[in-house]
Amino acid sequence: MKALAKTKAEIGLWMEHRPVPEIGPDDVLIRIRKTGICGTDIHIWNWDDWAARTVPLGLVTGHEFAGEIVELGRNVTGLAIGQRCSGEGHLISNQSRQSRAGKFHLDPATRGIGVNEQGAFAQYLSLPAFNVVPLPDEIDDDIGAILDPLGNAVHTALSFDLVGEDVLITGAGPIGIMAAAVARHVGARHVVITDVNQDRLDLAAQVADVVPVNVLTQDLREVEARLKMKQGFDVGMEMSGNQAALDQMIENLVMGGRIAMLGIPPGKSPVDWSRIVFKAITLKGVYGREIFETWYKMIAMLENGLDIRKVITHRFPVDQFRDGFEVMRAGSSGKVVLDWG
Numbered sequence: 001m002k003a004l005a006k007t008k009a010e011i012g013l014w015m016e017h018r019p020v021p022e023i024g025p026d027d028v029l030i031r032i033r034k035t036g037i038c039g040t041d042i043h044i045w046n047w048d049d050w051a052a053r054t055v056p057l058g059l060v061t062g063h064e065f066a067g068e069i070v071e072l073g074r075n076v077t078g079l080a081i082g083q084r085c086s087g088e089g090h091l092i093s094n095q096s097r098q099s100r101a102g103k104f105h106l107d108p109a110t111r112g113i114g115v116n117e118q119g120a121f122a123q124y125l126s127l128p129a130f131n132v133v134p135l136p137d138e139i140d141d142d143i144g145a146i147l148d149p150l151g152n153a154v155h156t157a158l159s160f161d162l163v164g165e166d167v168l169i170t171g172a173g174p175i176g177i178m179a180a181a182v183a184r185h186v187g188a189r190h191v192v193i194t195d196v197n198q199d200r201l202d203l204a205a206q207v208a209d210v211v212p213v214n215v216l217t218q219d220l221r222e223v224e225a226r227l228k229m230k231q232g233f234d235v236g237m238e239m240s241g242n243q244a245a246l247d248q249m250i251e252n253l254v255m256g257g258r259i260a261m262l263g264i265p266p267g268k269s270p271v272d273w274s275r276i277v278f279k280a281i282t283l284k285g286v287y288g289r290e291i292f293e294t295w296y297k298m299i300a301m302l303e304n305g306l307d308i309r310k311v312i313t314h315r316f317p318v319d320q321f322r323d324g325f326e327v328m329r330a331g332s333s334g335k336v337v338l339d340w341g
């Protein structure tokens with residue numbers, strides 16, 4: 001089969017011929033139809049310090065996918081050959097206290113496909129049946145291929161009650177934009193999204209009914225005044241990983257405000273803790289998706305009018321994967337989807 005692998009310790013990924021994976025008794029074999037390129041894949045492509053520390057050479061990369069089940073392990077029940085599916089890319093153990101309490105997304109032994117284990121940038125993927133998420137007919141393969149990052153957005157957005165609240169999202173990358181759409185869908189009052197990249201703010205305004213703010217040229221306080229907000233935002237979602245964005249969020253939150261943090265800062269970064277204490281701010285770190293509550297909620301919302309389709313800005317046949325990675329690396333696209341045919 002074709003597979004996109006990290007075979008050399010340098011910039012790039014390489015298309016290889018690999019054997020179709022053999023599945024164990026509790027696994028399924030998925031024929032991949034579409035995959036999404038994630039920021040993590042760009043780190044692996046660039047072979048930055050994190051990637052060099054984390055990813056074993058030779059690994060088949062990729063973790064955002066939609067496909068079709070073509071083989072079932074002998075113990076697998078409740079799934080069928082021909083079933084369209086996506087799946088949770090975090091593989092968990094059943095040993096930890098968290099897993100045994102059903103909090104699978106908090107399992108410290110989590111391993112990621114396409115990061116630690118063989119990934120989805122291939123014609124076939126072996127996945128534990130436990131991780132498979134069947135796709136209803138209403139969710140096509142393009143959307144199925146980006147449920148993983150949509151799940152990050154949903155997990156973050158549903159961290160706090162948003163009904164009637166004023167929400168600030170810092171970072172209009174694909175996940176911030178999708179989180180904005182989710183916040184509108186569940187009933188937030190104003191949703192303001194910031195970035196320093198005008199292309200991305202323009203895309204955010206196409207995907208969701210939001211107020212885009214370019215913090216290089218606009219004053220967030222003036223925007224708040226225009227929206228008749230008196231004390232600041234009730235809820236913040238940090239989706240940039242940028243220190244200045246987090247500082248700005250803390251400054252613009254109400255007393256008792258809540259922040260859900262998905263963005264990953266590049267290293268240790270200073271935080272003005274006294275501001276957090278005196279403003280009585282609640283800060284929640286968000287990792288991955290809740291397994292499987294996030295999946296349940298996001299599919300239900302997609303079936304009930306949540307529309308994030310325009311966040312997919314580019315589609316390429318997989319043989320043009322280099323073009324897809326170049327578009328992503330340029331930093332102004334939304335989601336880029338590769339078609340495996």
Ligand code: NAD
Nearest residue numbers: 039171173174175194195239240241242245263264287288
């Ligand atoms: P992205 O890199 O595509 O988008 C980040 C955006 O933040 C960019 O558009 C950038 O221009 C913007 N930005 C930079 N400085 C800013 C500032 N001062 N104010 C406002 N915006 C600013 O990322 P993405 O793929 O949308 O993911 C969002 C974040 O979530 C990233 O940090 C990513 O690493 C992280 N992430 C975390 C998890 C998790 O499980 N915690 C999972 C996936 C992604």
